[in-house]
Amino acid sequence: MWVYLEIEPDGSGIHAELDKRKDFLYIIHYNATCRSLSKICNGIEGLVIPDELSGHNYDVKLMILQIRLETTSGLQELPIRVWFDNEDRYCTFCDRFGMTERGLERIGVVLVPPDKRPENITPHQPKFDAVSRYLEQHAGQPWFTQGRHNRANRWGPYTFFRVLKSLDPAFSTQLESIEKSMFEEPFLKRLASTLRDDNLPKPRIDQLRTERCSLREKLLAGNVGRKILVVEDHLDDGWREVYREVFESAGDSVSVIWATNVSEAKAAFAKDIALIVLDVRLDSKDDVTESTNNAVPTGVTLAKWFREQWSPIPILAATASNKTWILEPLLKYGVQAYWVKESPEQKSDLSHAIRNVIDFYRKTRDVLVWSDRTRGWIEGLYAIAEEVFRNDVRQGQILEKKAKSLHGLLDRAFSPFSRDLDDGLQLNVAFLILFSCMNDLRAWCCRVEKKEDGAENWYTVESLGNDLLVSKRRVGMRHVEAKFEYEVEGSGRRSDLFPDTDASLRLLTILGCAKKGTLFRELKKIRNVLPLTHGVTDAETGHGDVVQKVTDKHLDDMLSVLQAVVDIRAEKDRV
Known part of the structure; x- marks a missing residue:
């Protein structure tokens, strides 16, 4: 039949x-x-x-x-x-x-x-x-989910509940709900079929159970009634179910306020909020934000606004992005923790995903512990300063400055994000900053030729030979919405995002720095497995090698690559 x-x-x-x-x-x-x-x-x-x-x-x-x-x-x-x-x-x-x-x-x-x-x-x-x-x-490449950010926002909730199902089979209900939509993308459906639930070691499952219970205890401690503001534009992709499990399922005294954009977040903001969980990319234009265009993602701007309204409220940044040029402004605006959502572009197995889920529970609890310990002191001094300011502007301003100094001191001393840095990860951040400078030097060595249809070509400047570096070409039919692909000259590979690494390697080749190109390729591998890149504390390479901290030599090597580019450009300009 x-x-x-x-x-x-x-x-x-x-x-x-x-x-x-x-x-x-x-x-x-x-x-x-x-x-x-x-x-x-x-x-x-x-x-x-x-x-x-x-x-x-x-x-x-x-x-x-x-x-x-x-x-x-x-x-x-x-x-x-x-x-x-x-x-x-x-x-x-x-x-x-x-x-x-x-x-x-x-x-x-x-x-x-x-x-x-x-x-x-x-x-x-x-x-x-x-x-x-x-x-x-x-099914080896995406059909519909274009861009790393979009794929991570669909993949993250799925792996979150695949991991939680190891604790309780009842989570299959949430999993099936997410699958219904996510599996319309063949790429993600195939990838999901490769995940093995028997790949989760029992010690990790026990650790997850402990961290989950520990966060619930903290949420319910003192029966104070906590309000959590979640700002996330992909709630319907499964993130609403994720945050309901993390927060609302703890008990009736925990409530979640939902916002999907900046205006909703500002309208929902209140001084009695216990924690803000903030997605960094809240607008479709953020998906094309790059390190070279100086644009600031919407969530970073919103974090600054939150700080200006009432700075003692802790913020946990949850995002699909792992770029240092996003990390830097978040640090600047006092975000207490930074969690990278699971992405299909990372190592796709549940042993990696469970570490990421554990990391989220742990960081969320640590942020609340830090806030409970310090918030009374900070808010108390701010309140005193505000009261004094009503009839003595000068003294009020002095007290406000001291309140800010106290806040900054406590932030550095107790915030989980800052404590990670104090635990020896300063070199990691320094390395990420140096690595990101390669994009800036590449822009310095290039000129952009724009065409009427939106296509662009990146050439080296005249002193470096006017060599073609990267082409941005329009694809698809003319009457539909414009779509572009990038291709590094000679690579034969196309992508929907600017190919930073391949473009930098092409530049080093043009400059005659083959050895520096090989070195840069190895440094890229180091960058990809740093804890601050993936949001976990024991990131692994694809070969299972553990890389937790960079060394002085890694920074020296990265600086030598940058210096080589600067020296050659300077020498060519003098000719």
Whole structure:
């Protein structure tokens, strides 16, 4: 017996419908459709699917991909017949799909021409090795979630609850809710299937249980009734469920105030808030913010505003970004803790994710401990200064300065963020700052040629030879919203974000600094596994090497790379 999807079946077939919602065109939910098909696939011989549906935003390639990604049932192993009602589409399908007819047969797909019935075409069982290669090729890159920030905001809640499920299977409910939306992205669905729950060591699970209980005890201590302000623009991607579990599930005396943008956050702000959890990128324009364009992410500006309104309230910055040029202003505005959301671009396994979840519980508790210990002193002195200011401006100003000095002193002494720095991570921050200077020197060595359609080319300055460094090209059709890709000259690789590392390596090659390029590549590996980069205290390399702190030599090496660029530019300018 075969299942006919949106097609009238033969006498022994079963009719099934796509999961969809009405819009200008019907919007198809491919993952939800596969989950529905999984419930009826027992005893089913195969699937018949259409190649096109009038009035529907339907993509047969995406439908096939989602079926082959469905590992929770026997759906992945069922043969597929694609039925055509148009001869031209039938004849050109292999070219459009990017596979030969033989290749399609190896992944269990056969084509049914318009003049035949599906039951008259011999099906083929999918071959495991062919399906694996097909999934690696077609689901190995994102389809919809463009940009690291967007991917992390969808991936983070999923891994958070995958980890918590190791404590209590009841968390499967939240997990299924997140999967429903997230798995519409084939890239994330495939990545999720590679995670192994049995990969979590018992000591880590015990540590997670301890940190979770410890935070709950702190939230409920003294029955003071804590208000938590969560400012997050991706609440509907699963972060609302995450913060409900962390805060609201502790007890009725803990309440969460939600804000998705700057105006909502400012309207919700009050002096009796116990903690602000702040996403750093709160606006779509923040997604294109780079170290070279001097733009400050919206959340950083909001952190400054919070400090100006009432500085004693502690702030925990939770973001998908790990850039030092974001870290620096957060330090400047007195953020007490900084947590990096789990990202699919990091090491994708649950052993890494559980450390990140533990880190969030620990940092949140530490921030509250610090605030409870110091906030009374700070607020008390501010209140005295405000009172004195009413009839003695000069003395009020003096007291206000002393209140700020006290606040700064206590911040340095007790804040978890600052304590991390005092524990020997100052060199890490120094290294990150030096590493970020490579972007500034690259900008110094280049000129930008802009074109009318928004495309751009980065060339070295005239004294360095006017060599092409990076091209920014428009892709897609002209009448749709502009989309651009970057490519470093000679690399053959394109990306939707500016390729800082490859561009710097290209510059070093142009300058004749091959050895410095090799050194810079090694320093990049060091930068990628620093604790302050990933938000954990024992970050690992892809080879399992632990790198917790940089050494003096790492800073010397990074400085030597920067100095080489400066020296060569200066020498060329003198000629």
